[in-house]
Amino acid sequence: MPSMNKDYEEKRNFIRMFVDAKVTITDTDTGNKYEGDSKNLSGDGVMFITDQKFTMGQILEVDIRSEQSKLPPLQAKFEVKRVEVLDDGRYEIAGTIDGVK
Numbered sequence: 001m002p003s004m005n006k007d008y009e010e011k012r013n014f015i016r017m018f019v020d021a022k023v024t025i026t027d028t029d030t031g032n033k034y035e036g037d038s039k040n041l042s043g044d045g046v047m048f049i050t051d052q053k054f055t056m057g058q059i060l061e062v063d064i065r066s067e068q069s070k071l072p073p074l075q076a077k078f079e080v081k082r083v084e085v086l087d088d089g090r091y092e093i094a095g096t097i098d099g100v101k
Contacts, residue, residue, distance in 0.1 A: 020038070020067075021065060022035065022036075022038070023048045023050070027058075028077075034051070035050065036049055046094070048062070050091055051089075052091065053091050054083060054093055056081065059080075060095075061078065076099060076100045077100075078097060
């Protein structure tokens with residue numbers, strides 16, 4: 001059972017929401033497009049998994065579209081803050097949203 005310690009202070013500005021949606025990633029330098037799967041989303045960040053390796057500080061555009069047509073897509077400028085190689089050779093990319101289109 002989770003601890004309900006009232007002395008705990010959340011370190012994040014926004015709560016993470018787990019999102020199961022496709023992500024189209026555009027490299028803003030080359031215009032190349034890649035596909036990925038979103039993992040989570042918050043008010044100021046996104047985490048996704050992709051076959052393409054990106055580098056820290058790289059600026060990308062992300063387009064996250066839900067399978068549910070009722071939800072509008074999220075199109076945002078994104079800065080890579082963390083890159084981790086997963087056991088299957090794919091990459092977990094996390095970063096901040098620097099602006100919404």
